[in-house]
Amino acid sequence: MTFFLQQVVDGLTTGSVYALIALGYSMVYGVLKLLNFAHGDIYMVGAFIGYFVLQAFGGATALVAPVAVVLIAMFAAAALGAGLLGVGIERFAYRPLRESPRIAPLITALGVSFFLENAVLLLFGSETRLYSTSSFIPFSTGVHVAGVNISLVRILVVVLAAVLMVGLRVLVERTRLGKAMRAVAFDREAAEMMGIQVDRTISATFFIGSALAGVAGVMAGLVFDQVFSLMGFIAGLKAFTAAVVGGIGNVPGAMLGGLLIGLAESFATGYISSTFQNLIVFGILIGVMLLRPNGLLGRATLQKV
Amino acid sequence: MRNGDRAASDAILLRLEEITTHYGPIRILEQVSIEVGEGELVCLLGGNASGKSTTLKTILGLVRPTSGRVLLRGEDVTNRQVSYRVGRGMAIVPENRRVFAPLTVLENLELGAYLRHGEDLREEFERVYTLFPRLHERGDQLAGTLSGGEQQMLAMGRALMSRPRLLLMDEPSMGLSPALVEQNFEIIAQIHATGVGILVVEQNANMALSIADRGYVLQTGQVVLANRSSELLASDELKKAYLGR
Numbered sequence: 001m002t003f004f005l006q007q008v009v010d011g012l013t014t015g016s017v018y019a020l021i022a023l024g025y026s027m028v029y030g031v032l033k034l035l036n037f038a039h040g041d042i043y044m045v046g047a048f049i050g051y052f053v054l055q056a057f058g059g060a061t062a063l064v065a066p067v068a069v070v071l072i073a074m075f076a077a078a079a080l081g082a083g084l085l086g087v088g089i090e091r092f093a094y095r096p097l098r099e100s101p102r103i104a105p106l107i108t109a110l111g112v113s114f115f116l117e118n119a120v121l122l123l124f125g126s127e128t129r130l131y132s133t134s135s136f137i138p139f140s141t142g143v144h145v146a147g148v149n150i151s152l153v154r155i156l157v158v159v160l161a162a163v164l165m166v167g168l169r170v171l172v173e174r175t176r177l178g179k180a181m182r183a184v185a186f187d188r189e190a191a192e193m194m195g196i197q198v199d200r201t202i203s204a205t206f207f208i209g210s211a212l213a214g215v216a217g218v219m220a221g222l223v224f225d226q227v228f229s230l231m232g233f234i235a236g237l238k239a240f241t242a243a244v245v246g247g248i249g250n251v252p253g254a255m256l257g258g259l260l261i262g263l264a265e266s267f268a269t270g271y272i273s274s275t276f277q278n279l280i281v282f283g284i285l286i287g288v289m290l291l292r293p294n295g296l297l298g299r300a301t302l303q304k305v
Numbered sequence: 306m307r308n309g310d311r312a313a314s315d316a317i318l319l320r321l322e323e324i325t326t327h328y329g330p331i332r333i334l335e336q337v338s339i340e341v342g343e344g345e346l347v348c349l350l351g352g353n354a355s356g357k358s359t360t361l362k363t364i365l366g367l368v369r370p371t372s373g374r375v376l377l378r379g380e381d382v383t384n385r386q387v388s389y390r391v392g393r394g395m396a397i398v399p400e401n402r403r404v405f406a407p408l409t410v411l412e413n414l415e416l417g418a419y420l421r422h423g424e425d426l427r428e429e430f431e432r433v434y435t436l437f438p439r440l441h442e443r444g445d446q447l448a449g450t451l452s453g454g455e456q457q458m459l460a461m462g463r464a465l466m467s468r469p470r471l472l473l474m475d476e477p478s479m480g481l482s483p484a485l486v487e488q489n490f491e492i493i494a495q496i497h498a499t500g501v502g503i504l505v506v507e508q509n510a511n512m513a514l515s516i517a518d519r520g521y522v523l524q525t526g527q528v529v530l531a532n533r534s535s536e537l538l539a540s541d542e543l544k545k546a547y548l549g550r
């Protein structure tokens with residue numbers, strides 16, 4: 001039982017990270033019908049930004065400011081940096097191709113992904129960097145009941161992810177920007193006819209989706225410790241899987257998919273072997289696609305008449 | 306011939322000056338000049354693919370003309386964004402309605418007033434709900450689940466939410482049952498009576514001319530007829546123009 005609960009805790013933590021990345025994937029797909037393969041790399045850049053902010057505050061073992069301040073600075077800088085990076089990518093790589101056949105921006109997205117990976121490799125080298133989280137947030141902090149460890153970092157990650165997801169849901173459902181985003185996602189030209197500034201709405205979508213990925217990057221650094229230029233590849237692939245499993249373009253679907261993939265991975269690692277982790281994750285993808293081609297929460301698309 | 310017989314004293318709401326529009330290399334509109342006076346109801350007739358929708362899209366700014374000018378109350382808006390024109394009083398009921406299917410009826414109406422955020426919209430809602438009580442009842446329903454007739458009402462209500470001075474309508478009676486078509490024309494006449502200038506594209510020439518002040522006929526992208534409705538209805542030029550396509 002203890003072991004089981006520990007897998008749940010771990011799964012929810014990883015799942016929260018995947019869910020945040022998946023949200024951005026899904027939002028961008030929603031407005032542009034584009035699989036933004038660079039999204040995982042934006043997450044990687046977010047993790048690096050968090051790392052450098054940590055260093056700027058003296059590094060894990062010699063922080064010159066309270067831990068809370070450092071964490072807020074790491075998350076805020078990563079969100080802002082990643083958000084702006086996403087906006088820039090859309091503006092210069094995708095927007096010029098908006099009227100082209102869909103394969104063109106797709107190939108471009110792959111190109112942007114390689115570009116980011118190699119730019120980071122060139123700038124910061126190939127070595128793995130460590131957040132060394134346990135030096136400033138000791139493992140002993142947090143909740144330890146009946147042999148289950150719920151470290152403070154995990155609580156922080158899950159709670160922050162939950163708050164961001166609720167916030168995003170409110171934004172999409174209740175605000176003027178959210179309505180504009182949904183209108184643009186469904187019918188860009190009709191949205192334009194209403195006077196909606198389509199370009200600005202798409203930029204805002206990229207900013208929010210990329211900022212969430214940046215936050216996820218810092219979370220990953222805090223939980224898994226390791227930051228490296230290729231970390232976005234597999235995480236992006238899993239987040240993409242989560243988005244598709246949940247129903248791509250669907251915000252609650254991305255959350256559900258992310259948590260599901262996180263839990264599946266954690267149970268696969270705990271009960272079988274980490275060797276089978278990816279087999280099981282992508283097995284779920286194939287299974288869900290066979291049974292529910294629109295994803296778990298995706299409806300059969302309402303057709304434009 | 307070009308602009309019929311509009312009384313010279315009326316202020317000009319919309320004026321297209323020798324508009325030529327291309328899609329890629331293909332010329333769709335050629336030297337189209339059209340006017341709509343303040344509060345006037347004008348219909349734009351023509352066979353399939355004669356360029357009616359392209360004319361409306363050029364007016365709204367979804368498509369840019371290769372030459373010519375679009376003037377809205379004397380202001381040259383030819384190079385302005387759609388959102389600017391909507392902010393200046395244009396609204397459209399698009400071909401095939403184009404309601405936002407996954408959004409609720411209420412959200413669709415709110416999007417119609419997208420550029421009027423922060424303003425008090427009670428009056429607009431009241432006006433729209435008076436014209437279309439059905440939309441009030443169905444506020445929380447997803448637009449995609451409405452019947453065709455209800456979607457047409459929603460598309461009109463949505464356009465009215467911006468309190469337009471110039472309402473563009475692209476085949477508002479397409480796909481409606483004969484009874485609904487008639488009801489639809491009554492509503493257009495009612496909107497017209499409130500002082501909104503309307504340019505309506507129609508296939509149903511007789512019906513449209515019966516409520517319009519003036520009409521234009523397009524043929525392969527050119528205005529071939531322009532006159533007061535009564536004259537168009539009386540003469541056989543209209544039939545010739547249609548048969549001649």
Ligand SMILES: Nc1ncnc2c1ncn2[C@@H]1O[C@H](COP(=O)(O)OP(=O)(O)O)[C@@H](O)[C@H]1O
Nearest residue numbers: 328329333351352353354355356357358359360
């Ligand atoms: N987006 C487009 N790209 C290329 N050609 C178009 C496009 N839209 C319309 N056309 C062409 O322009 C012509 C006029 O179309 P349209 O203005 O829709 O006519 P109507 O509304 O009178 O039926 C048609 O021949 C149509 O095929």
Ligand SMILES: [Mg+2]
Nearest residue numbers: 357358359400
């Ligand atoms: Mg048409």
